[in-house]
Amino acid sequence: MPIATDQEALPATLRRNAPLVPTDSAASRALAAVIAILTFLAALCAGAAEIVASSADQWQGSVAQEVTIQVRPSAGRDIDADVAKADALAKATPGIATTRIFSKAEAERLLEPWLGSGLDLSDLPVPRLVTLKLADSPAPDLKGLRGALGEALPGVASLDDHALWLQRLSTMANTFVGVGVGIVALVLIATGLAVVFATRGAMAGNREVVEVLHFVGANDDFIARAFQRRFFGLGLRGGVIGSCLALAVFALAGLLARLWRSGPAGDEIEALFGAFHIGWRGYAAVLLIGVIASVVTGIVSRLTVRRFLR
Incomplete structure (x- = not known):
């Protein structure tokens, strides 16, 4: 019968070079x-x-580079003329790169997610929109544009810089x-x-x-x-x-x-x-x-x- 060596006689955890854990x-x-x-x-x-x-x-x-002018219909006023005047004021403002006027049909399509499609909105006072792309330089004078819109189109046009939406998103x-x-x-x-x-x-x-x-x-x-x-x-x-x-x-x-x-x-x-x-x-x-x-x-x-x- 073979004789066990010292290493073989020891438990596995106590043999030489055996890890502690x-x-x-x-x-x-x-x-x-x-x-x-x-x-x-x-x-x-x-x-x-x-x-x-x-x-x-x-x-x-993306949103911070764009602001929107909203022109609301008003009795006794030509909304197309008001939209054209708002667009002209925006183009004359420093820091505005481009402008785009939304047609009446485009403005009505923006309401489809809430009102559904196929509705006749011709009798509703749907506001018209003018989107403004801001230039990197010079800095856009939005405060001056807001004041100019208030003077030229009081109670009709308003400027939305999406600050509230950006705050909520942040x-x-x-x-x-x-x-x-x-x-x-x-x-x-x-x-x-x-x-x-x-x-x-x-x-x-x-x-x-x-x-x-x-x-x-x-x-x-x-x-x-x-x-x-x-x-x-x-x-x-x-x-x-x-x-x-x-x-x-x-x-x-x-x-x-x-x-x-x-x-x-x-x-x-x-x-x-x-x-x-x-x-x-x-x-x-x-x-x-x-x-x-x-x-x-x-x-x-x-x-x-x-x-x-x-």
Whole structure:
């Protein structure tokens, strides 16, 4: 009968060169999977928030470059002459690049989403619109144009610079981004809690090894570093997997959006979501979340081990 060597006689956890924390176990794989799922969800929230922020910036930029003059019908006045006068005043204002007068039929079509199509609006006092494109320089004198309209067409023409709409759009975008950041923070907290339970389970399963290490002179920092390295590796694995999956989802969504834009509803999709491209900030945020998940895993495991050893 062969005689066992010293290494074979020792338990697996006490053999030379054996890691303090098991490198491959069902619990470790489960924790890596949980971190990957949580990182994936957090990265999706961050990417969605970036898409909303980018789209809101595009919308605000487009709307901020255009203002509208509304000319209301009035008894005893020629509305076509009033529209022509408002257009002339706009063209004479510095900073106005181009103007466009909406015909009566075009103004009536703008009401179709609310009133429906096929209605006879000829008897309704539908206002006429003049859209103004603003030039980059010189700065448009909207205050002067508003005063000129008030003097030339009192009670008939008004200037809308869309400031209220822009404010509401900015509030909506900031709220969505804030919610996304809050969800990311909650997901990272959930990751930390999962690591706490996993670390305490690993410490309980390796209690005898920890006691032997204490007996031979190992201090708490040595033991904590061993657990931190192991859980940092698990967090890094899960973070990389979750971030890569999120990037794949955004790449697939961008591809589908390009295909949809070639269809009948392409203009509506592009107007709502833009190019569905998260940009370099979005990609950086997704990768950063993976790194943060790894760092959180390592730090939380170290703190949990030191608290357990006390």
